[in-house]
Amino acid sequence: MATLVEKHHRREADRRDEVKTPAQLQRAEAWRRRAPLLPALTFTIIVTQVPFLVTIWYSLRSWNLLRPGADRFVGLSNYVDLFADSTFRQAALNSVIFTLGCVAVAMLLGIGLALLLDRKFVGQGLARTLLITPFLIMPVAGAMIWSVSMLNPTYGMVNWLIGLVGINPVDWTSTYPVLSILIALVWQWTPFMMLLVLAGLQAQPKDVLEAAQMDGAGWGKTFVSITLPQLRRYIELGVLLGAIYVVNTFDQIYLMTAGGPGTASANLPFYIYQRAFLGFDIGQAAAMGVVVVIATIIVATFALRLIFRSFEQKD
Amino acid sequence: MTTTTSLEARTSAPSRSPRPDRGSGVGGGLLTALTWVIAIAFFFPVAWMALTAFKQESEAASNPPTWFFTPTLDQFRSVIESGAGVYFANSLIATGVSTLLVIALAVPASYALAIRPVKKTQDVLFFFMSTKMLPVVAVIVPIYVIAGRLHVLDTIWTLVVLYTAMNLPIAVWMMRSFFQEIPGEVLEAASMDGAGLMRTLRTVLIPMVAPGLAATALICVIFAWNEFFFALNLTAARAATVPIFITSTMTSEGLFLARLSAASLLASLPVLIAGWVAQKQLVRGLSMGAIK
Numbered sequence: 001m002a003t004l005v006e007k008h009h010r011r012e013a014d015r016r017d018e019v020k021t022p023a024q025l026q027r028a029e030a031w032r033r034r035a036p037l038l039p040a041l042t043f044t045i046i047v048t049q050v051p052f053l054v055t056i057w058y059s060l061r062s063w064n065l066l067r068p069g070a071d072r073f074v075g076l077s078n079y080v081d082l083f084a085d086s087t088f089r090q091a092a093l094n095s096v097i098f099t100l101g102c103v104a105v106a107m108l109l110g111i112g113l114a115l116l117l118d119r120k121f122v123g124q125g126l127a128r129t130l131l132i133t134p135f136l137i138m139p140v141a142g143a144m145i146w147s148v149s150m151l152n153p154t155y156g157m158v159n160w161l162i163g164l165v166g167i168n169p170v171d172w173t174s175t176y177p178v179l180s181i182l183i184a185l186v187w188q189w190t191p192f193m194m195l196l197v198l199a200g201l202q203a204q205p206k207d208v209l210e211a212a213q214m215d216g217a218g219w220g221k222t223f224v225s226i227t228l229p230q231l232r233r234y235i236e237l238g239v240l241l242g243a244i245y246v247v248n249t250f251d252q253i254y255l256m257t258a259g260g261p262g263t264a265s266a267n268l269p270f271y272i273y274q275r276a277f278l279g280f281d282i283g284q285a286a287a288m289g290v291v292v293v294i295a296t297i298i299v300a301t302f303a304l305r306l307i308f309r310s311f312e313q314k315d
Numbered sequence: 316m317t318t319t320t321s322l323e324a325r326t327s328a329p330s331r332s333p334r335p336d337r338g339s340g341v342g343g344g345l346l347t348a349l350t351w352v353i354a355i356a357f358f359f360p361v362a363w364m365a366l367t368a369f370k371q372e373s374e375a376a377s378n379p380p381t382w383f384f385t386p387t388l389d390q391f392r393s394v395i396e397s398g399a400g401v402y403f404a405n406s407l408i409a410t411g412v413s414t415l416l417v418i419a420l421a422v423p424a425s426y427a428l429a430i431r432p433v434k435k436t437q438d439v440l441f442f443f444m445s446t447k448m449l450p451v452v453a454v455i456v457p458i459y460v461i462a463g464r465l466h467v468l469d470t471i472w473t474l475v476v477l478y479t480a481m482n483l484p485i486a487v488w489m490m491r492s493f494f495q496e497i498p499g500e501v502l503e504a505a506s507m508d509g510a511g512l513m514r515t516l517r518t519v520l521i522p523m524v525a526p527g528l529a530a531t532a533l534i535c536v537i538f539a540w541n542e543f544f545f546a547l548n549l550t551a552a553r554a555a556t557v558p559i560f561i562t563s564t565m566t567s568e569g570l571f572l573a574r575l576s577a578a579s580l581l582a583s584l585p586v587l588i589a590g591w592v593a594q595k596q597l598v599r600g601l602s603m604g605a606i607k
Contacts, residue, residue, distance in 0.1 A: 044484070
């Protein structure tokens with residue numbers, strides 16, 4: 001902490017060396033400035049970091065609530081078991097499929113829809129309202145809508161629709177569990193991406209667009225060389241935030257397929273939940289949690305650095 | 316991609332404004348039609364849920380689907396009679412109190428981060444955002460055990476604390492952007508007048524960032540109201556929230572589609588209406604993180 005104060009102190013001194021104030025005053029000033037930050041910082045550190053440290057501790061123990069008295073230190077053996085566990089690998093793969101699939105498809109659809117909405121037409125406001133609705137629907141309700149009203153094998157709307165063109169009914173959630181969940185996820189997340197990109201489009205300086213048109217640039221050329229670079233940071237932010245939330249997908253899996261059939265559609269959050277709250281295997285679940293965190297940090301650090309770099313460039 | 320070329324043809328005429336107006340012309344008309352088809356497709360599942368909520372069970376689970384029927388409020392009545400009130404009250408408290416706490420913590424913090432660009436600012440922001448990267452499943456086991464030992468399982472206050480931690484990083488991130496919009500002269504003027512931090516915040520800064528504050532609060536409300544995972548694992552009979560109510564309707568007594576639809580509609584309605592009314596704030600709120 002001392003170095004932080006000193007650095008700040010030095011910067012302050014550099015900035016206004018014409019008014020040389022006593023060091024103590026500056027120190028007090030630095031703390032006065034930093035004080036508003038402390039409650040939020042302290043709260044966040046306690047609520048998020050403490051449980052994670054405890055997770056690491058649990059992950060080194062063999063602790064199953066179904067076997068009382070068996071709580072003991074086992075070192076890394078939970079981790080060793082994990083990599084021999086084929087369900088874990090399946091769940092990890094599903095996590096990647098859900099996250100990449102949902103974020104990519106939702107972003108592409110979102111860009112397309114934002115471009116469509118960024119024109120003046122009759123009922124523009126209403127069309128936008130209809131399009132953002134899936135984002136506002138409670139995910140649990142959304143999962144219910146998809147698993148029951150839309151994809152149900154006997155009275156679901158999707159089977160009725162494909163029946164109109166002569167395709168036989170499909171039991172979506174048990175035949176194509178991963179696809180079914182992806183559909184529900186894309187439906188839920190497309191509006192979010194659309195809203196972000198739309199904000200980016202509306203923030204475009206109009207004079208630049210007009211100038212491009214004056215120069216005879218067509219729509220395609222304007223889009224690639226002016227609009228897309230302008231949208232870059234919005235797209236990056238959408239991908240980052242979307243990925244953070246989609247990696248943690250639980251509601252849709254819990255309600256639509258319960259990870260099944262078997263473990264075909266379980267992702268890591270769902271599998272950890274199963275091991276912890278249905279299997280009561282605290283040690284194993286904790287080890288999986290730690291692995292997920294490490295993987296997430298590796299991927300996210302790259303993403304976050306990318307975002308921050310593009311922020312700094314503009315600032 | 317015929318639609319693209321027609322738009323290109325239209326907009327490349329120098330006399331036109333950059334954006335096609337009022338959907339005139341064949342190309343514009345086609346694009347408008349396409350927009351409407353997609354909008355209706357995206358909205359349809361929700362509309363169908365809303366329709367189903369007003370049906371009798373026999374009409375709800377029919378094949379082919381029932382399009383015309385006499386609307387009934389029976390399902391809503393049965394949802395309310397089955398004790399939904401407690402769940403709604405729990406959700407309301409958890410969402411409301413956690414959002415107020417988030418704002419109370421995020422406003423000073425984001426003020427400090429926006430107005431005092433110290434080198435460490437980036438690191439602190441990075442830390443806040445990185446806590447969002449922490450998958451909730453990785454901390455749920457210790458949270459469960461700790462909450463059990465503190466005897467706070469199945470209380471709303473556990474949810475309040477967790478929802479606050481869940482939304483705080485996003486709120487700090489968003490509010491910082493709104494504070495950065497404020498011109499430096501305003502702050503200087505306030506400090507010339509001898510106003511302290513709290514007074515400057517209350518009389519000058521808060522009014523200026525009010526729309527941003529509303530947007531931040533709205534996004535916190537959406538995420539807290541819809542949260543399911545913590546509520547599922549940390550609450551039982553007393554503190555269960557609305558998403559838990561829906562799942563219990565879904566699984567306990569077999570599938571009553573119309574009643575389930577009514578429950579889902581009621582559960583989604585508060586956020587739905589808030590989001591529809593405050594669309595502009597929502598877009599602004601989401602995009603502010605990207606702008607600054």
